[in-house]
Amino acid sequence: MATRERTTTGGRTGRGGEKRSDSLKHTVVTAVLAALRALGQLVGGFGTALPALALLGWLVLTAVTSVVGVGLLTAPAALRALHALAGRERGRLARHGFEIVAPDPPPTKLRLAVADATTRREAAWAAVHATFGLLLGLLGVLLPIAAVRDTVFPLVWPLAPPDATSTSVGIGVAHSWAEAASVSLLGLGWTAVVVGLGPGMARLQARPAVRLLAAGPDTDLSLRIAELTATRAAALDAHATELRRIERSLHDGTQNRIVTVTVLLGAARRMVARDPAAADELLERAQTAAEEALAELRTVARGILPPVLDDRGLAGALSGLAAQCAVPCRTDVDLPQRCAASVEATAYFVVAEALTNIAKHSGAAHTTVTARARGDRLWLRVEDDGRGGADEAGGSGLTGVRRRVAAHDGSLRLSSPHGGPTVLEVDLPCGS
Numbered sequence: 489m490a491t492r493e494r495t496t497t498g499g500r501t502g503r504g505g506e507k508r509s510d511s512l513k514h515t516v517v518t519a520v521l522a523a524l525r526a527l528g529q530l531v532g533g534f535g536t537a538l539p540a541l542a543l544l545g546w547l548v549l550t551a552v553t554s555v556v557g558v559g560l561l562t563a564p565a566a567l568r569a570l571h572a573l574a575g576r577e578r579g580r581l582a583r584h585g586f587e588i589v590a591p592d593p594p595p596t597k598l599r600l601a602v603a604d605a606t607t608r609r610e611a612a613w614a615a616v617h618a619t620f621g622l623l624l625g626l627l628g629v630l631l632p633i634a635a636v637r638d639t640v641f642p643l644v645w646p647l648a649p650p651d652a653t654s655t656s657v658g659i660g661v662a663h664s665w666a667e668a669a670s671v672s673l674l675g676l677g678w679t680a681v682v683v684g685l686g687p688g689m690a691r692l693q694a695r696p697a698v699r700l701l702a703a704g705p706d707t708d709l710s711l712r713i714a715e716l717t718a719t720r721a722a723a724l725d726a727h728a729t730e731l732r733r734i735e736r737s738l739h740d741g742t743q744n745r746i747v748t749v750t751v752l753l754g755a756a757r758r759m760v761a762r763d764p765a766a767a768d769e770l771l772e773r774a775q776t777a778a779e780e781a782l783a784e785l786r787t788v789a790r791g792i793l794p795p796v797l798d799d800r801g802l803a804g805a806l807s808g809l810a811a812q813c814a815v816p817c818r819t820d821v822d823l824p825q826r827c828a829a830s831v832e833a834t835a836y837f838v839v840a841e842a843l844t845n846i847a848k849h850s851g852a853a854h855t856t857v858t859a860r861a862r863g864d865r866l867w868l869r870v871e872d873d874g875r876g877g878a879d880e881a882g883g884s885g886l887t888g889v890r891r892r893v894a895a896h897d898g899s900l901r902l903s904s905p906h907g908g909p910t911v912l913e914v915d916l917p918c919g920s
Contacts, residue, residue, distance in 0.1 A: 518824065519683050520683060521822075522687050523682050523683040525687075525690075526628075526686035526687040526689065526690035527628050527631075527632060527686055528584075529584050529628075529690040529693070529694070530627070530628025530629075530686070530689060531625065531628050531629055532584075533580075533621050533624065533625045533690075533693045533694070534622065534625025534626060534628060534629055535625075536576060536577050536617065537617050537618055537621045537622035538622070540573060540614045540618040541622060543570060543573060544614050544615055544618045546562075546566050546569070547614070550562050550563050550566045554598070563598040563601075564596045567597075567598070568596050570607070570610050570611065570614060571594055571607075573614070574613065574701050575590070577613075577617070577697050577701060578590055578697070578701055581694055581697055582865065582915065583867055584690075584694070585861075585862030586698055587864070587865065588697065588701055589703045590701075590702075590703065591606045591702070591703035592703075594606040594607045594610070595607070606703075609700040610700070612696075612700055613696050613697055620693075621693050624689050624690075625693065627689065628686070628690075631682050632678075634675070635678035635681075635682060638655060638656050638671050638672060638675030639675030639676060639678075639679065640672075641654060641655075641662075641668060641671040641675070642665070642669050642671065642672055645662055645665075645668040654667070654668065654671050655674055656674070657674075737784070742781050742784045742785050745777050745778070745780050746778075748774075749774045752770050752771070752773050752774035753771070753774050756770035756771045756774065796808055797829070797832050797833060797836060801826060801832075802821075802823055802826075802835055803823050805832075806835075806836070806839055807819055809836070809839055810843075813843045813846070813855070815843070815846055815850075815853070815854065815855050815872065816853070817843065817854075817857060818854070818856050819857045819858075819859075820856065820857070820858045820859070821857075821858075822859070823861045824861060825861055825918070827861065827866050830896070831866060831896060831917070831918060834895075834896060834898075835859070835868055837889070837892060838889050838892065838893065838914050839857055839868065839870060842889075842912050845878070846870075846872045846874065849874075849878070850872050850875060850876075850910060851875050852872035852874030852910075853874075854873055855870065855873070856869075856871050856872075857869070857870050858871075864918050865918060866916040866917070867913070867914070867915050868912075868914040868915075868916070869913050870912045871909055871912075872908070872909060872910050874910060875906070875907065875908055876906050876907050876908035876909065876910050878902060879904075880902065893916065896917060897917060898914060898915055898916035898917065899914070900912070900913070900914050901914075
């Protein structure tokens with residue numbers, strides 16, 4: 489008995505060790521993925537900080553030359569560029585999970601712009617982003633390069649010139665394998681800095697935009713209220729349409745099958761005594777009708793909430809849709825956390841409807857489904873290389889998709905020029 493107790497304790501200890509190992513592995517993977525996303529955000533911020541620096545110089549030059557009248561001619565163009573860059577930054581941060589409510593379109597005339605609070609906030613953002621944001625973006629570019637360079641230095645050291653600097657900071661020359669190997673420790677240090685500080689740097693870079701580019705308290709909210717009212721109406725309409733679809737499926741399909749089963753069973757019961765062979769045939773037909781009714785019930789149930797979402801999550805469900813698509817489909821899914829069940833169901837139906845349209849109408853040879861969860865936002869993108877020309881008014885089901893998305897206060901964008909490609913982008917809040 490004592491031996492059995494020790495064996496059981498050891499098994500529990502082993503399972504506890506495995507759980508701790510899995511937890512540590514999950515923590516490391518989560519930290520690395522967060523660092524990679526942060527680097528992408530920092531590099532994207534560097535891509536908007538450079539234009540912000542040029543724009544800042546343009547605005548200063550415009551302000552100085554306005555004294556002699558020359559700047560008055562270039563002021564509208566400079567203001568349009570400022571508003572466009574601010575809008576680009578809002579869109580970029582929205583893809584990374586920062587929801588920034590855009591203000592009303594600001595003026596482009598100099599006299600009105602000077603008194604406009606939105607324009608002043610955008611100018612202040614440009615000044616901060618062109619300096620502080622540029623520095624953080626530059627670090628986001630250089631730190632991973634330094635980490636890779638120093639980590640792999642021992643591998644390239646034999647090929648380096650004898651007097652070449654060994655480290656990425658320009659200090660030290662390696663004269664032996666031991667000194668070359670020690671450089672990799674610096675590379676690991678850079679990696680630790682990226683993993684540990686990268687997400688915080690990305691948040692610091694985004695903070696001025698979140699604070700300055702959002703609609704101010706003086707913004708007229710009547711349009712937003714009207715939008716929410718229309719969204720609620722669309723949600724109720726979509727719900728009613730879905731109920732009618734389910735009722736029609738049950739009435740026209742499943743109910744008829746069950747009636748057929750009832751009729752066949754009644755006929756078989758009356759014939760079983762006088763003609764067993766005919767009764768057996770009727771029972772076989774009744775069984776077939778019952779199986780068809782069961783299959784239709786399963787189809788209706790999957791249409792309400794696909795079980796695959798509970799079994800495999802949204803990532804697995806999208807992979808299943810891609811595998812069943814008639815057009816070769818590649819998935820690029822990064823969903824570190826689960827969203828609300830209704831949001832995942834909407835995302836599933838959006839992709840399912842898009843892939844169905846592609847298979848029926850596009851003539852595409854390839855399509856790609858991309859899904860990203862960033863903060864409290866879920867971003868979907870379905871792209872194909874077909875002939876394009878997709879139209880919501882053409883009976884493609886996109887109107888219903890837009891209503892589903894609007895019911896969650898999300899947004900849908902469709903780009904489908906003639907000749908292709910067709911790109912469908914959907915942005916949803918994760919927690920609706």
